[in-house]
Amino acid sequence: MRFGIFLAYERTHAPEHYGGANLYDEMLEQAVLADELGFEVIWIPEHHLIHFAQAPSATVLCTQIGLNVRCTVATMVILATYRHPLITAGEIAAVDNILHGRFEVGLGRGAYPYEFERLQIPFDTAKERVWEAVEVLEQIWHSPDAGVEFRGEFFEFASSYVWPRPYQQPHPPLWIAGMTLPTIDRAARAGYNVTTWPFVREMAVLEDAARTFHVGREAAGGRRGEQRFGVLRGTYTARTEERARAQAAEVLIGHRINQRLRNFEENSDPRGYVTPDPGPGEPSLDDVYTNLIWGTPEQCLDKLRAYDALGVDDLLLSFHGEHDVAMESMRVFAEGVMAPFRDGQAAVAGARP
Numbered sequence: 001m002r003f004g005i006f007l008a009y010e011r012t013h014a015p016e017h018y019g020g021a022n023l024y025d026e027m028l029e030q031a032v033l034a035d036e037l038g039f040e041v042i043w044i045p046e047h048h049l050i051h052f053a054q055a056p057s058a059t060v061l062c063t064q065i066g067l068n069v070r071c072t073v074a075t076m077v078i079l080a081t082y083r084h085p086l087i088t089a090g091e092i093a094a095v096d097n098i099l100h101g102r103f104e105v106g107l108g109r110g111a112y113p114y115e116f117e118r119l120q121i122p123f124d125t126a127k128e129r130v131w132e133a134v135e136v137l138e139q140i141w142h143s144p145d146a147g148v149e150f151r152g153e154f155f156e157f158a159s160s161y162v163w164p165r166p167y168q169q170p171h172p173p174l175w176i177a178g179m180t181l182p183t184i185d186r187a188a189r190a191g192y193n194v195t196t197w198p199f200v201r202e203m204a205v206l207e208d209a210a211r212t213f214h215v216g217r218e219a220a221g222g223r224r225g226e227q228r229f230g231v232l233r234g235t236y237t238a239r240t241e242e243r244a245r246a247q248a249a250e251v252l253i254g255h256r257i258n259q260r261l262r263n264f265e266e267n268s269d270p271r272g273y274v275t276p277d278p279g280p281g282e283p284s285l286d287d288v289y290t291n292l293i294w295g296t297p298e299q300c301l302d303k304l305r306a307y308d309a310l311g312v313d314d315l316l317l318s319f320h321g322e323h324d325v326a327m328e329s330m331r332v333f334a335e336g337v338m339a340p341f342r343d344g345q346a347a348v349a350g351a352r353p
Helices: 022-037 058-064 086-098 113-118 125-141 181-189 203-220 241-247 247-265 285-290 297-309 323-351
Strands: 002-008 041-044 072-079 103-108 148-151 156-160 172-179 193-196 230-235 293-295 315-317
Touching: 002 022, 022 041, 022 058, 022 323, 041 058, 041 315, 058 072, 058 086, 072 086, 072 172, 086 103, 086 125, 103 125, 113 125, 125 148, 181 193, 181 203, 193 203, 203 230, 230 241, 230 297, 230 323, 241 247, 241 285, 241 293, 247 285, 285 293, 293 297, 297 323, 315 323
Parallel strands: 002 041, 002 315, 041 072, 072 103, 103 172, 172 193, 193 230, 230 293, 230 315
Antiparallel strands: 148 156
16 A cells, blocks of 8 residues: 555635745645655645635646655646646646656546636536546557547547657556546546545445445456555544544534535635535534544554555545644654554565465
């Protein structure tokens, strides 16, 4: 299992609570610390026009982070529905070359109708639009000696050859973000790595997703650990249960904003800031503590074993809390959870005949 951190670039409080550039300084500082602590991947999102998630270019941010760490950086995700795939192909190849192959690419459709409306892209076309973009990218990368001509439902262009070519041949490892079982199944059977995130929902949801992926992977002939299954999960590790439980309320703030983004203008101000008002059926603090990778090092280590048993290959850990709180949680996790888990895995491997 690889351990990575997911830098959410989130701002949950009103704009006046923060300065401007310090968001990017803080994310870079967290990435550098994660690299020093032995995390293997830094995952970067993309969102547009939203105060809550200020990451308008996954490729720009991957370049910034990648030039300051030694580990792999990856997008989760490039919103392939929002731009022409010829542009996406060039941006991906450029980052792959700049980072000399320390780059993986997650692609997805986008989640918030607010973004689609303002970019004048019909939300109900998102699923098939992203699959068509993936098809274009594959054709471009598997045609090293000639341009590609394409005529699809959403994209159409004359013969075009994209420069630069990727550093990794034929392209960086590709991930598909799958939030529903049909998407996970489709991506797995097509041979792609898949990442899902169950938010604050219980492990049973993840069990269904993992089962669907591995059935599809086996049908595609993919080998375990080579065609990979990733899970993005909120994480907080503290030295005491009391402190961990006190931090659980932070998750609900982000959860409320995320849910309201589905109907963005209900409670947003003119600048697009969404207030985290409680909504119906929201999870309890006990749900947060139980369902997420949350608690003391011993409790989090027990939870990791459950993910490993499901066949999770990559954990994308989203460390919650203000900057200093998240940094301390990363340190506690690395020392008290990640290191013992790796030691246990090494002992098991060493005991095999």
